[in-house]
Amino acid sequence: MDANDLETINASLDFDSDLREKIRDQVTVFDKKTRTMVGLFNKIHSTPSDEIPKLLDTVRPVLSSCAVITAGFAEIIPQDQFWRWKDMWSNSLRTAVFAATLLQYLTDGTLMPLSTVSSNLGIQEEWAGRFVLPAEDYLHGLISLVNELSRLAVNAVTLGNFQEPIKISLFVKEIFAGFAQLNLKNDTLRRRYDSLKYDIKKIEEVVYDVSLRKLAAPNQPTHP
Template structure:
């Protein structure tokens, strides 16, 4: 290789390394935010139901602030290079999906759509070749939501909330039914989907125990 070619290659390598570090710095910031949110939300397992709104209100501003980070990342990624860089931030993004969907369930007992999550994270349609929320990352976040709800079903009973496991059971059954209609070709995603069966079983055992003992208001007259 001649000297000019070598110089061009060196410049390309340096630019690539510089870009990687800049993206990594923003992803680190994204990670910090998701860790703060998941740490706060872990308190749902020891927080009475009537105090949950205040807890969720404390997490919401951090969730909204994630839009600043996604914008920074989108600005850094060159056009048409989404697939080259997506693995850098996919874990952070999946955690953000988990947080957003968990908050939505605890507020309204409904599942936030992929578009709603994208909107709350400030992801713009114009970023489609640089930074997007893929269906795969969204589904990973939803599976994490179910994992957390199976734990909550048990802890809710410990705190004397016997209605929550029933609500969780209905919600998770609906999600499982939706997953069963998807053609999952990603091996990791398919394995995680299979784990939902264990979560459902765990939740159903809690609901069965609550129903058998007629602890929930809706089961006392049954």
């Protein structure tokens, strides 16, 4: 090979190697924050409903601090190379989406849209080509949200909150209806979407049991 070509190739390899290490450092910090939020959210399954707001207050600052991480990614990723490197942080980003949407649900019972999640994570429009929140990662986060809520439906009853499963059922069915309108071509996303049917069935069984025992009014869901 030509000496100039070798020099160019070596420079490119060195650049990619350095960039990969910088991204790994960011991902390590991102992972730590998302694990912290998941750990805090695990407590919702053993926390009485009137104490949930206090628990959520411990999650909010961690979620807000993720904006520093996303800004770090946007700073080091070269323009138009987002899709080249995104797989390095996609799992962390999906977990952050899960945390943001679960926080919103537990706050007021609503679904946080993609644009709001993106804003909550500090992602800015001018970062397009360097760092964005892909629709696919948002949807993966929503599926994780439903997975967690199916678990909460069971544990809420154990804590004496008989209305929560009904509220969760209505919320999850709306999400499922939205997914049903999407043309999902990604195999992994499609398989995870299909698994939602089992979560819905699990929630419906809890709702049926609660309704049969007349422990809650099925058409009167309440917010936390």
